[in-house]
Amino acid sequence: MKYRTYPGTDLTVSEVGFGVWTVSTTWWGVTDEDLRARLLRKAVDLGITHINTAPTYGDGYGETILKNTLADQRDKIVIATKYGYDLTDNEGRPGHRERAHDYAGDSIIRQCEASLQRLGTDYIDLYEAHNPRLEHIDNDEVIATLEKLKDQGKIRYYGTSLGPKIEPDRQMDEAVRSFERGYHSVMIIYNLLEQFIGPTAFEAARKHGGGVLIRVPHSSGLLEGNLTPDTVFPKWDHRSHRPPEWLHEGLAKVEPLDFLLADGKRTMAQAALQFIFREPTVMSAVPNIYDDANLEEMAGASDVPPITDAEFDKVQQLYANNFGVAASQT
Numbered sequence: 001m002k003y004r005t006y007p008g009t010d011l012t013v014s015e016v017g018f019g020v021w022t023v024s025t026t027w028w029g030v031t032d033e034d035l036r037a038r039l040l041r042k043a044v045d046l047g048i049t050h051i052n053t054a055p056t057y058g059d060g061y062g063e064t065i066l067k068n069t070l071a072d073q074r075d076k077i078v079i080a081t082k083y084g085y086d087l088t089d090n091e092g093r094p095g096h097r098e099r100a101h102d103y104a105g106d107s108i109i110r111q112c113e114a115s116l117q118r119l120g121t122d123y124i125d126l127y128e129a130h131n132p133r134l135e136h137i138d139n140d141e142v143i144a145t146l147e148k149l150k151d152q153g154k155i156r157y158y159g160t161s162l163g164p165k166i167e168p169d170r171q172m173d174e175a176v177r178s179f180e181r182g183y184h185s186v187m188i189i190y191n192l193l194e195q196f197i198g199p200t201a202f203e204a205a206r207k208h209g210g211g212v213l214i215r216v217p218h219s220s221g222l223l224e225g226n227l228t229p230d231t232v233f234p235k236w237d238h239r240s241h242r243p244p245e246w247l248h249e250g251l252a253k254v255e256p257l258d259f260l261l262a263d264g265k266r267t268m269a270q271a272a273l274q275f276i277f278r279e280p281t282v283m284s285a286v287p288n289i290y291d292d293a294n295l296e297e298m299a300g301a302s303d304v305p306p307i308t309d310a311e312f313d314k315v316q317q318l319y320a321n322n323f324g325v326a327a328s329q330t
Contacts, residue, residue: 001014001015001016001046001047001048001299001302001303002014002015002277002302002303003015003049004211004282004283004284005283006157006184006185006210006211006283007209007210007211008209009157009184011078011125011126011156011157011184012049012078013049013050013078013283013284014047014048014049014050014284014302015273015277015284015285015301015302016048016050016273016284016285016287016298016299016301016302017048017050017051017052017213017284017285017286017287018039018040018043018048018050018051018052018286018289019052019053019215019286019287019288019289020040020051020052020053020054020057020062020065020066021053021054021057021062022288022289022290023035023036023039023040023065023289023290024036024053024057024058024061024062024065025057025058025062026236027236027237027238028237028238028288028290029234029236029237029290030290030291035291036065036069037065037068037069038292039289039290039291039292039295040065040066040069040070041069041070041073042292042295043289043295043299044070044073044076044077046295046296046299047299047302048299049076049077049078050077050078050080050283050284050286051066051070051077051078051079051080052080052081052187052213052215052286053066053079053080053081053082054081054082054128054130055081055082055083055085055087055111055114055115055118056082056085056087056099056130059087060087060114060118063081063115063118063119064118064119064120066079066119066120067118067119067120067121071120074121078125078126079119079121079124079125079126080124080125080126080127080128080159080213081115081119081124081126081127081128082127082128082129082130082161083108083111083112083115083127083128083129083130084101084102084103084108084111084129084130084131084132084136085099085100085101085102085130085131086099086100086101086102087099098131098164101132101133101136103129103132103136103139103142104141105141105142105144105145108142108145108146108149109145109148109149112124112127112149112154112155113154116154122153122154123153123154123155123156124154124155124156125155125156125157126155126156126157126158126159126184126185127146127149127155127157127158127159128158128159128160128161128185128187129142129158129159129160129161130161131161131162131163131164132160132162132174133170133174134170134173134174134177137160137174137177137178137181137183138177138181143181143182146158157184157185158183158184158185159178159183159184159185159186159187159210159213160174160175160178160183160185160186160187161186161187161213161215162174162175162186162187162188162189162197163189163215165189166189166194166196166197168196168197171188171197172196172197172200172201174186175188175197175200175201175204176200176201176204178204178210179204179205179207179208179209179210180204180208183210184210184211185210185211185212185213185283186201186204186205186210186211186212186213187212187213187214187215187286188201188212188213188214188215189214189215189216190212190214190216190217190276191214191216191217191218191219191223191272191275191276192219192223192257192272192275192315192319193219193222193223193250193253193254193319193323194216194219195319198212198279201281202279202281202282205281206281210281211281211282211283212279212281212282212283213282213283213284213285213286214276214282214284214285214286215285215286217272217273217276217285217286217287218269218272218287218288219250219272220239220242221239221288222247222250222251222253222254223254223268223269223272224268224269224272224288224294225267225268225269227247227251228251229247229248229251231247249325252323252324252325253322253323253324253325254268254323255323256318256323256324257271257315257318257323259311259314260272260275260307260311260315262304262305265304265305266301266304266305267297269287269297269298269301270297270298270300270301270304271304271307273285273287273298273301273302274301274304274305274306274307275307275312275315277301277302277306278306278307278312287301
């Protein structure tokens with residue numbers, strides 16, 4: 001495992017992170033309590049230190065699971081959790097509807113205290129705004145509150161996590177403004193197939209100082225190498241609501257990327273992560289981890305051969321031409 005340090009800070013994270021949502025919700029099929037705990041502990045054993053969670057994952061369970069499984073590893077891990085959603089907004093849930101935002105200063109303090117209690121710790125390494133809008137990022141009261149929490153030692157650094165889905169124009173502005181206002185970290189969706197926000201976020205990180213975290217590095221599984229055109233997602237799978245065209249066209253785009261396997265030296269999932277690690281402003285990527293074999297493959301991605309200049313250039317040529325998939329199909 002390799003590690004990266006945020007510019008101008010002592011915040012060091014593993015290149016491969018662990019997104020707790022896969023083991024604190026049922027959307028990836030992980031329902032066994034022993035498996036959930038085992039994956040988290042094994043991740044740390046494999047060198048993963050960046051553990052990324054949120055209060056909305058399982059309505060708090062995404063934080064309490066860390067207290068219950070990794071309390072004795074607190075000095076080895078970097079905990080990133082989030083704020084900004086009203087957990088009492090449950091009308092029409094469960095489901096994928098976005099909750100109401102809550103960015104009042106006094107509420108952020110209460111949210112932080114609740115997270116600290118659920119996590120069983122007295123400090124949060126990285127406190128991220130969860131899917132904020134520009135007015136939240138640029139709010140003086142929010143920033144003053146975060147600085148207060150930092151002065152009190154309750155958080156070490158703060159950032160933004162942009163989403164929930166890709167909205168390039170909006171999120172490019174949000175990424176730039178985050179770094180302009182002094183946020184230390186910005187999390188974005190970025191991968192081989194979906195590069196929309198990346199260049200803008202990377203340039204802003206270089207210009208203003210800070211680091212970028214990557215979520216959805218495998219385009220919701222398309223780049224994991226285990227889907228086929230005949231795959232049928234069970235109802236509990238969060239991808240089951242997607243139209244068949246998403247799967248078929250996505251796999252058609254992945255097909256010409258086989259050259260990234262480097263004669264068996266990388267899996268497609270590992271190549272997808274190495275593509276991301278090529279960018280120096282990226283601190284860590286958070287793949288979906290849901291079983292032992294998948295965890296070992298993802299953790300091993302840090303040590304496979306890096307993407308070469310020629311491979312990168314070929315990817316960019318394919319991307320510019322929509323990977324050879326006709327525009328009428330997308």
